[in-house]
Amino acid sequence: MAVQVKKVLRPPPQITSWRSGLAIIAGLWVTTRHLIANLFGFIRGRQDFTVYYPEQRFLHAPALRGMPVLVQMENGRERCVACGLCEWACPTSCICIFPAETDSEVERYPEIFDIDMTRCMFCGLCEEACPEEAIVMSRQIEISTYSRGGSLWHKEDLLVPESRLRTRIDFLRSQYGR
Ligand code: SF4
Ligand code: SF4
Secondary structure, three states: OOOOOOOOOOOOOOOOOHHHHHHHHHHHHHHHHHHHHHHHHHHOOOOOOOOOOOOOOOOOOOOOOOOEEEEEOOOOOEOOOOOOHHHHHOOOOOEEEEEEEOOOOOOEEEEEEEEEOOOOOOOOHHHHHOOOOOEEEOOOOOOOOOOOHHHEEOHHHHEEEHHHOOOHHHHHHHHHOO
């Protein structure tokens, strides 16, 4: 079948209009204003416009959503029952689960639970889909690595003990009591 090309008629861009010129000047004015303010601030000894990372950290917004992590129960096991719903719900297909059988009351467990963080977009849909509250969005965002392989997080890396887990929801509750 021949490929059909549909031509769309669009008005030519009006880059020479006076409105475009005003927008450019307004943008330059904002940049210049900040430059001058920071320059004078620096001369007077003010340094609060620069964050000396990693010694200093940003105060992140309460609604910050970090990387997804797996909840580790008190007995050391994962809460996940390898139902695969998060894998199904993930829009970027970055979760990979291989279930296995177990003798305990939790019938199945994930023998392999990998998340490719290079593809994760921190959307939180896995958290929403999980019926066991076994995968939650943490406030961890410092996950850069030196290699592509380092971005593949395995179950052992993802497990966080329940007691140490401070999720976005907990943070919001502690800040706003809701
Ligand atoms: S946060 Fe979104 S993209 Fe990342 S693993 Fe969960 S569902 Fe997938
Ligand atoms: S994390 Fe939740 S949704 Fe994903 S496989 Fe485990 S129990 Fe199912």
